[in-house]
Amino acid sequence: MDPTGPLVSQPIVQIDGVVTGLDFAANGDLFYITQNGGVYRKAALDGELQNDEPPRRLLQLAVAEGTETGLLGLALAGDFADSGHLFLFYTVADEAGAPAGARLERYTLQTNQLTDPVAIVSNLPPTADQQYHYGGALQLGPDGRLYLIFGDRNILPEARDPSTLPGSILRYNVDGSIPADNPFPGSPVYAYGIRNGFGLAWDGAGRLYETENGASCDDELNLILPGADYGWGVHPYDSCPYPDDTGQPPVQQWTQIIAPAGLTFYDGQRLPEFAGDLLLCAFNQSQL
Template sequence: MRMRNFIAIAVLLVGAVAGCGSDSSSEPSVVTSTAPSTPSGVPDLAAGQEIAQDINVPWGLAFLPDGGALVAERDTGRILRVVPGRAAEQVYEIPGVVARGEGGLLGLAVAAGYTETRYVYAYFTAAADNRIVRFRVDGQPEVIFAGIAKAGNHDGGRIAFGPDGMLYVGTGDAADGSRSQDPASPNGKILRLTPDGAPAPGNPTPGSPIYSLGHRNVQGLAWDRSGRLFAAEFGQNNFDELNLIEPGRNYGWPIVEGKGGTDRGFADPQVIWKPAEASPSGIAIAGDTLYAAALRGERLWTIPLRDGTLGTPQAALPDLGRLRTVAMAPDGALWLTTSNTDGRGDVRAGDDRIIRFPAR
C-alpha cells in the first residue's frame, strides 16, 4: 500500500458541537482500545500518516509484540497484518462469519501472554449467534464463548484484555432492550471472562460472566493508568454515553437513556452526546486524554481525564468521514480506522484507510 502524508489535513479542535437529531439507524456502535496501557506520549494529531488503504470495513484492531497490528475486515472475515511502510497482508480468515447489517467479524484482541501462547481472540457473528473464538494464525479457531444473541444491529463486538489479564467483552442488546436487564442473558452487558472463556473469578455474581449490565450497544473499552475501565455506548434517539464502569453496576438501558437514573439506582454516564454528534465506537486512553472515534459524528473526540473523571469533549479530525476504531500502539502512537465502506458512509478514493499519529 502506498503511504500518504496527512500533515496537510486541517486538524480542527473545536468545542463540543451542539447538534440534534435522532439516530434511527442505531448503527453506531465500541478494541476499542485493546491495550490497557496508557503511554505518556501525546499523539501528534497534526502529523497523521496513512499506513493502509482499501481495507474492507476495518473493525477490530490489536497490536502484536513486534509493533505491527492485526486488523479485522467486518464483511470478509479476513484478518490482515498491518505494518507501517509495508503492504497489508492477509494472515488468517475466520470461517463461518455471517456479515449482515452491523454483524460480521468485529473485535480482535491479542492474548496478554501472546509470546508464549500465540493466541489471538476474535468476536464475530455466526449463523446462529455472536461468539468469541481464539486461534493461532497457523491453526483452527476454538470457540470459547457462544450464545450471544445476534440481530441486524446492536451486536456489540469489542473485546480487550484488561490489566488483570481477564478478557472483557462489550455486547449489544440485539435490538431487544429487555435483554439488557436480564441477568440470564449475556446481551446488553460487559462480560469478564478468563482467557479460556469461563466466568472470571471475582465477578459480581459467582459463576456468571456479567461484569456490568443495562447497556444498549457497547463498542468501546479502555483503561486509564489507574486501571479504571471506561466504555462507549450508542444511544437510541437522545444520548450516546461514555461510562465509568464499576463491577455490578446497572447503567439503565432501556429504562434510562443518558443521565437521570441515579434516584432509581442506575449509574449515570460521565459524558453524553446527541447521536448526530457522536455514535461512539472505539475508545483509547493515552495519559490524561481519552479518544473516542465517532461514526455518525464523523470526528475524533478528545476528552480530558483526571482522577477517573472526564471533562469537556473537544472535536478533532473532521475530514476523514466515519471513524470506527482508535487504539494506542505500544510506542505511544495513535492508530485510527475509518468506516466509510460500511454501508452508511460516503466512500472516498482509498477508503477504508488506517492512519497513524505518532507520539510527540
C-alpha cells in the same frame, strides 16, 4: 513527526471493507479485522509501520454478514509473543447465511496464517431481528481477563436483567470460563443496562471506560463498575432526552448523536501534552 506541530493523519494502508477492530503486538505489528471476516497483519520495521509494507491476510473467516453483524472483535493474548494466541468475536452463519448466534474463538498464529481454532464461548444468542446490536468491542484487560460488549439485540427487557447476557459487558477468563470474582456468581455479566457499545479502555489507574451509542439521543461515555446497572431499557426506545433517573450516570453525555466508537488512553512519548488523555472516535462526525 514534529511533536510541536499540528496533528496530521497519514495513511499507512488502504483497506477494502469496514475495519471493526485492531490491536498492536509488542513489536509494533498491527493486526486488524474487517466486518466481512478478514484478519490481517501489517508488519512493523524497527517498531514503525511503513507505507510500503503491504498487509498480509492471515484468515478469511466465514461469518454471518449484515448491517451490524460479521467479524466484530479482536484481542491479542497477553502472552502473544510466545503463544501466538489471539481472540476473535463474530456472528455465526446458519445454512442460509443468516446469523445463528455469536462466538468467541481463540486462534494461533503460525507463520502467516491463523490455525487451530478453539471456541471458548459459543452460547451467545442471536439478535431478535438478526441484524442489529451485537456490540463487539473485545479487549484484554490489565487483569488478564477478556472483556466483551454484547449488545441488547433490540430487546430492551434483556438489558435490564443481569441473569441474561444481552445488553451487558461480559468478562471471561482467556479459556472461556467465568472468573470467580465476577460480580454475579457463575455469570460472565460484569455490568448491565448497556444498549450497544463499540469501545473499551482502561486508564492508568486501572479504571474501565466504555462508549455507548444512544438511540436517537444521548450517546455516553461510562465509567464501568463491577455489577453496576447503566440504565438502558427502563424507558421506551424513543424517550428523548433519555431520563437521567436510571442506573449509573455517565461521565460524559452528548445530546447530539456522534456515535462514539473506539477509545484509548494515550501513554506514548511523542505527544507529552496528551499524557493520560482519553482519545475517542466519533463515527458520525469522522472526528477524533
